[in-house]
Amino acid sequence: MSALAKTSGKGPCALLAAALLLAAPKALAEDATARAPVTVETPPPAHQLSAYATTQASFFLSPIRTRGGLGGGLGIRDTLQDRFILQADVSYLLLAGNSLNLRVAAGVQARGTYAPAVFLTLSTFFGDQLTFLDAQHPEPPRGPTVALELTLAPLRFSVQGMQISLLELGLGASPEFPGLGFDYHLGFVEVGVPF
Amino acid sequence: MSASLPRTSALLGACVLLGAAACARQPLLENPNLDRLGALAQEVDGAALMATVNGLVQDHGADTPLACTDEQSRLYTPLCHLTHDKARARIEAQLAGRGLTVTHQELVARTGLPLSNVIAELPGASHPEEIVLVGAHYDAFYAGADDNSTGVAAVLELARVLSQHRFDRTLRFVAFDQEELGGIGSDAYVDETRGEHLVNAVIYDCIGYYDTRPGSQTSLPGLPTPSAADFIAGISNDTSSQRLAELNALNDALQLAHLVTLTTPRSSTFPLGSALLRSDHSPFWFSGQEALFLTDTANFRNPHYHQDTDTVDTLDPARYTQVVRLSAAGLAYWAGGPL
Numbered sequence: 001m002s003a004l005a006k007t008s009g010k011g012p013c014a015l016l017a018a019a020l021l022l023a024a025p026k027a028l029a030e031d032a033t034a035r036a037p038v039t040v041e042t043p044p045p046a047h048q049l050s051a052y053a054t055t056q057a058s059f060f061l062s063p064i065r066t067r068g069g070l071g072g073g074l075g076i077r078d079t080l081q082d083r084f085i086l087q088a089d090v091s092y093l094l095l096a097g098n099s100l101n102l103r104v105a106a107g108v109q110a111r112g113t114y115a116p117a118v119f120l121t122l123s124t125f126f127g128d129q130l131t132f133l134d135a136q137h138p139e140p141p142r143g144p145t146v147a148l149e150l151t152l153a154p155l156r157f158s159v160q161g162m163q164i165s166l167l168e169l170g171l172g173a174s175p176e177f178p179g180l181g182f183d184y185h186l187g188f189v190e191v192g193v194p195f
Numbered sequence: 196m197s198a199s200l201p202r203t204s205a206l207l208g209a210c211v212l213l214g215a216a217a218c219a220r221q222p223l224l225e226n227p228n229l230d231r232l233g234a235l236a237q238e239v240d241g242a243a244l245m246a247t248v249n250g251l252v253q254d255h256g257a258d259t260p261l262a263c264t265d266e267q268s269r270l271y272t273p274l275c276h277l278t279h280d281k282a283r284a285r286i287e288a289q290l291a292g293r294g295l296t297v298t299h300q301e302l303v304a305r306t307g308l309p310l311s312n313v314i315a316e317l318p319g320a321s322h323p324e325e326i327v328l329v330g331a332h333y334d335a336f337y338a339g340a341d342d343n344s345t346g347v348a349a350v351l352e353l354a355r356v357l358s359q360h361r362f363d364r365t366l367r368f369v370a371f372d373q374e375e376l377g378g379i380g381s382d383a384y385v386d387e388t389r390g391e392h393l394v395n396a397v398i399y400d401c402i403g404y405y406d407t408r409p410g411s412q413t414s415l416p417g418l419p420t421p422s423a424a425d426f427i428a429g430i431s432n433d434t435s436s437q438r439l440a441e442l443n444a445l446n447d448a449l450q451l452a453h454l455v456t457l458t459t460p461r462s463s464t465f466p467l468g469s470a471l472l473r474s475d476h477s478p479f480w481f482s483g484q485e486a487l488f489l490t491d492t493a494n495f496r497n498p499h500y501h502q503d504t505d506t507v508d509t510l511d512p513a514r515y516t517q518v519v520r521l522s523a524a525g526l527a528y529w530a531g532g533p534l
Contacts (some may be wrong), residue, residue: 059417061417061419062419063419064419066417066418066419069466069467094465094466095465095466095467096417096465096467096468097459097460097461097465097468098461098465128460128461128465129460130417130418130457130458130459130460130467130468131436131457131458132418132419132455132456132457132458133439133440133443133456135447138223138440138443138444138447139223139440140436140440140458
């Protein structure tokens, strides 16, 4: 005791301070424990509807036609149990004429803030197209093209129900009777807001 | 019940027949006389064609270029090597020599330069008011062998061949002035002839340069273009897509040229399509008339494009001749003949 008093040179005040320092962490910890809410697992909502806006480059290329371009659009999304996604959007594209790209997709996402997702998409192009004739297609092809596409959204985030996705990638295929056409999709930015 | 069965079967049968009839594809070509069209195509003489190209190239070489300013020279040097007068004189002489009526459309263009389109006609036998046109621009930078002596020589050779026959519709041969300054001659022509019944127009610009090496062809992004520059491109807009399909069908039947087709929507008035508007077909498209553009794709394959090296020795006479033969068959088909 005397040695401690001698060392600090401050007497009882120093001792009180040291005691407070030693006691404080324990007291704080106990207080925190006392005030911590009881964790209750709340089930994710069965349906969470969102509206979203997207910007993209989408093309459909085959030996007999080219259509698509750069553009953007709007869509609606239903997220089921914070896991499964059903969504549909329509975009206006400009480069190879004027075209519309209607995309209907079903997918699955990771739960949490970082929420990458994968979709199976039916990508339909309407409108203008550049066309080419070949031996199997002696007349210009008409009508829309419907491609089945696998879409990856590796940089997708969910913050308080709002979704942001960067650089989505999609690759699909569609029959050209005979032959095959390919659908290429690059989503630049997509922002979804719950409602 | 039993009585209704035959009636139901008959109805079903009728529906199937109606469905089949609705789905049945109409033939692309209406009663083509392929033997006669093929024989006519073979009347195109490759040697005569190349002789005319040589003559036109000499004309351009011997001609005095149009005046140009220092600024034009700095902006685009070929502008100071643009000629047309001597080539026009040859065109007039050759067309008149075929017994065709030759007229001129002369005016002062918006460039401030006098403009002269040369027009010759072979009147139709039964529908002279219906016109099938073949045209090419005759002004050229430097010697202008591919661009566009090949096109002009094709028009003149077709005038020689077709003027020996009769057709239901009128065939019109046109040499346009001042294409290189922005399609000015063809623009003026379309303005003046608005209201005529034009069945189809075939426009040539650069049709004699070919290269069979893989990688010799470049293209616009997204177009399924062959790697080798050994084809002729046939380009239409939506309005004239049926004519392009007909030309393609004729080519398939007669096996004349390696034709690669492209139909562009909205007369190519969109960002990717502007490169498809760079010749005398575009005024026809913009006025709602049918026109096909035949081209070897010019600078997408030809390193001599708008250079002083655009000379006759760079051309491929055999492939070039086949393209003109295909055109002869197409023009004769659309003109309703030969009778």
